[in-house]
Amino acid sequence: MPKIRIGLIGYGGIGRVHAAAYRAIPFHYGLPADSIAIAGVATTRRETADQASREIGCDFSSDDYRALLARDDIDAVDICTPNNSHHEIVLAAAAAGKHIYCEKPLAMNVAEAEAMAQAVKDADVKAQLTFNFRFFPAIARAKQLLKAGFVGRVFSFRGRYHRASYISSDKPMSWRLKREATGGGALFDLGSHILDLLYYLLGDFSAVNATLDTLIERRPVAPGSSETAPVDVDDIAFMHARLPDGTLGTVEISRMGTGATNDLSFEIFGDKGALRFDLGEPAWLHVYDTRDADSPLGGERGFRKIEAAGRYAGQRAPDWTMSPDFMRVHAECQYQFIRAVWKDEPPSPSFADGLHIQRIMEAAERSSVNGRWVTLE
Amino acid sequence: MPKIRIGLIGYGGIGRVHAAAYRAIPFHYGLPADSIAIAGVATTRRETADQASREIGCDFSSDDYRALLARDDIDAVDICTPNNSHHEIVLAAAAAGKHIYCEKPLAMNVAEAEAMAQAVKDADVKAQLTFNFRFFPAIARAKQLLKAGFVGRVFSFRGRYHRASYISSDKPMSWRLKREATGGGALFDLGSHILDLLYYLLGDFSAVNATLDTLIERRPVAPGSSETAPVDVDDIAFMHARLPDGTLGTVEISRMGTGATNDLSFEIFGDKGALRFDLGEPAWLHVYDTRDADSPLGGERGFRKIEAAGRYAGQRAPDWTMSPDFMRVHAECQYQFIRAVWKDEPPSPSFADGLHIQRIMEAAERSSVNGRWVTLE
């Protein structure tokens, strides 16, 4: 395989995770160390760009992402900037013929997302979205079981992503609380993850009935300040959703989930079985099989906690991933992108996936305003 | 205290539980054995009435509940019959001046429930509803903590009652699947329990946005039969709900919760703390306290699993209730009723409580038909 040379755009917390994760891939899959290289990094300030290039060990850095796009020795860009810059950067990168790996959510709204999906299609570049949670082995296992008919007819489903990051009213304003920077609140930030997992496992949504709330409507402009500014995004979003076949589900999204750290979970109920996943125990998938009742010993039905760690296809040292962490799943998401480039195959999760999630989120916002079901076009 | 003489109406599964539970009360509270007596029993058939009186050890039995009401040696009736007979029996019992202990849900609809609440008020008899789940010690503990401000401002709540009792499409029709006998499906049967717990802990609901579904629309008329009949009640009911102060919550009710047996649980999130209860571990309450962070050792925030068993006020032998079972909570619910009679105090849960639950359920049904929020009057 040819060496792939990545230009990293943005080097905040998530940019650093992406950088570290690229480095781990050769060890996970027995590849030459230099098969994947971060060839340059761009941030918005000279000092952070310099610091980033030192940590990464790359020769080129800039305070303008366009400088990266202009270089011939960059094959792909990885976009780790705030939501409100995705549209501009993706359009420029596609125009420059770079493959694109972009953090979620894809865009500020459906209109942007549509333009971006069209742009990468027109430019014929590979474009993947960072829905990293898909890459826990337990999720792959769930997907495989669903495909194999383990659950049978789906009766209903439930998803949730709770964090407690905003429960204190003393927590000051930040870009994550401003619509102009993010496009949305908990729904966009947390909801995009759990909605993608449900969509990945169960397919398209056809309608939603959602209620969004902003529980703390003004926050200090700075830590300890008595001056406040308005919060104009949701911090809670509850949703009922329908799949095209009528299957009903419920989704709970909250930044006000007191006691939660990363409380992401889902359940899928069917006539043959059930599945449960909880990010608090990321190495495990819980499965229930109605067929267990037919076993010779009789009556051993019950939820089974099956270990799903150490099962990445092609992984070298299975025990590495006793309980895969955040960086491992990012590495896997990146590896799938790089493989798609190498093999000239469609990457997944695609921008089309990101667009569908954007449509669900926008429908949820409209539903909340009108207090009733909204059908996705 | 004068002896209380109870007439039991209905002796199916739940009637037998009620009968056994009365017998346990004197031991729990150190009362004379004869202070609580089942003085008579009525069912709809002579044979079952005879069998009941033998098990109970009472002298009087009848196949007509009116014969019970006619007796002077009956102080109170306990109604364990199907939902569609509650209205008639309650009105007759109130007219006969008997105190009334009635199984949930109170009635077939709001109109009936209103008439019943009025009737017991007019007759000035004590009337209590069997919302037995309130009487797990963990629920009392949750109530006490909420009152003491442990949770602070409530951000949101979630309740659930899942059973898997109807997941097989081979399961034949029964009275529980017919609206004319029950008034409603999973919403009435399971929902009344979890709705009452949330109402007990958090107060009145002001609006709901619900979706009800019947997943298996026809069932065999008898086991193994190829003839089918229509199911005209819901087997799944998902709900968003508002309290008068705007607090938003979500409720999941399902008879199609594959893998569940009695999966009743709730969570309450607030700015000071959070509470969780799960009937799968009935002896425990999970609490989270944001104030833990201020402890001298620092940073020990986390969900705490506190034992709530063995804490019935006045209970004689604390260890009895390591993990209180179904019968113990029924005994407690009955004991509260009997105490209300003895002390001439208002019983709780009252028929007014039952009426509020009925209003929520009826609003949920209307909401589901219209696909939008419905405000409770």
Next chain:
Amino acid sequence: MPKIRIGLIGYGGIGRVHAAAYRAIPFHYGLPADSIAIAGVATTRRETADQASREIGCDFSSDDYRALLARDDIDAVDICTPNNSHHEIVLAAAAAGKHIYCEKPLAMNVAEAEAMAQAVKDADVKAQLTFNFRFFPAIARAKQLLKAGFVGRVFSFRGRYHRASYISSDKPMSWRLKREATGGGALFDLGSHILDLLYYLLGDFSAVNATLDTLIERRPVAPGSSETAPVDVDDIAFMHARLPDGTLGTVEISRMGTGATNDLSFEIFGDKGALRFDLGEPAWLHVYDTRDADSPLGGERGFRKIEAAGRYAGQRAPDWTMSPDFMRVHAECQYQFIRAVWKDEPPSPSFADGLHIQRIMEAAERSSVNGRWVTLE
């Protein structure tokens, strides 16, 4: 079946539980109310005997158990007195031709236990020990699975019973801390329960290697007193044990298990499967089946949490026992005793079982003194 008339000896906390449990049996099994009667009660003081007879509703009471034994209208006695009186009462009851139901542990030592086992054999009376924990449905399920070969060859086992009842050094002396009253400490009080469960499931023990400790060696003679008295029984007992086929296990017994309430659990590991039980979740048995790997969907091995509640053979109303509590398992243990009397069959758990547990406990004490393995004769 003829009516069985029981004389209850002792009416402390556990006596009250026994009394209440007898009352529940007719409802659990659809028996006539008067088929099981407590016909008399004896304690050591007139006032407590009177109070007991009022709660129980029986005509006869005495402050001398011999008065009970002298009565013709008593078929069986139930012994709920401290350990140091069991030997005397059992011998007298056997001599009086009464059937005997006796609380655990059987005796103060092996010599007493042998005499007692011999006495009931000679008198040809039914004699059963109250190893009530055997009667959780999950334990019956475990027994059934072991018999059916579910676990295969047993590799090892582990048992534990932890309580935190004595962790405070302010807790004053009581009879439970005096060898002359109890025969032993945590080993006798808690250990007899978990040792019986392991013995019930796995069979005889052949050797033990134990270490006993008394962590708080002196305690106040009364609450708040500065005067102290020596504790001469163990509050912790750790044990390795061998079965006759060499299978090795470990047992942990402690009254100093900080954080525990009734932390009784066991695990059994075998080449075909594994079992786990935890009294914290008494309705459930955890099973692991190595054969799960051969399922068509592949690789779903994992611990399965199977519900074992509501499964008492012959039980009338299955849902009564969602999570059977202390009283329900006592009722079941009593019911087995009464059935043995009615059917003239050997009762189980028998005095021979109690004697074997006594031998294990005495061997453990000797092992601890000598710091090495002791073989059971």
Next chain:
Amino acid sequence: MPKIRIGLIGYGGIGRVHAAAYRAIPFHYGLPADSIAIAGVATTRRETADQASREIGCDFSSDDYRALLARDDIDAVDICTPNNSHHEIVLAAAAAGKHIYCEKPLAMNVAEAEAMAQAVKDADVKAQLTFNFRFFPAIARAKQLLKAGFVGRVFSFRGRYHRASYISSDKPMSWRLKREATGGGALFDLGSHILDLLYYLLGDFSAVNATLDTLIERRPVAPGSSETAPVDVDDIAFMHARLPDGTLGTVEISRMGTGATNDLSFEIFGDKGALRFDLGEPAWLHVYDTRDADSPLGGERGFRKIEAAGRYAGQRAPDWTMSPDFMRVHAECQYQFIRAVWKDEPPSPSFADGLHIQRIMEAAERSSVNGRWVTLE
């Protein structure tokens, strides 16, 4: 800080983990990419050495570790070879003046371990052992709480490491089952980890009473072969242990723990509180505080599940480590070694620590042979 140049010896599964983990350190701590470099690798065969150097991206490789030791551009060696080579390599590396990072267990026996500890002392090189499990944040949290007196007087402790890796009798012989290659079986391989955690948290052991067993005494020489060879190491090791102050604990080590994958856990009970850790939930520490009872709301004692992830001192992006995996804890262990070199401080876990664990293991083996307590010198 000067660049540290590491020579890696051994590149099996664990060697690959070590190599990858070094690469992640700069991102975790914001260091220049080239501050830590793997400058060479040695295995026992040319091909594996070449493959290793390609994955690592280093210029030098050899099939003789002595070639590494001979190079001036190597500051430290990292030993990832089987146990029976540790002694020879450590002595040679110390003689060559290289700092040493060595996989556990330190040696084949106490005699070797003593010589190694002496050699690194004489050569005045930094020498650290890979007890990587110490570096879960939850363990650091436990250590901190113990130091702060959270648990008070320790009543007792329990440790366990179960895997199910050898439960099938079809599993063929391997070097891990031969004493000449490993020095010991489950006790050495798994036991060294859990013993080190207990020692790290509680201090020196003073005596042990252990029983070791080999449950499957012969295994096929190759997969599917009917020829068998003897297993001469333990696959189960149960231990009672004393600390110098008399505190009693119990340790369970097994390769035959049916159903386990990496079932490592411990509990520490004290008069003020208790701690629990379970590797199945590596992000969490469970704590119990007897002082909780004194809170204004009263009676909220219970085990609290506190999140300990994202708390590495100096870590850049806290969310990386939602649930730190195997590679993250290795990186942390390595980072502590590198810091010790940079700061010229004593590294920890030291070879003296490794020697103490070796003494415990050897005493356990002697105890098992003699069936009684053995005191550590």
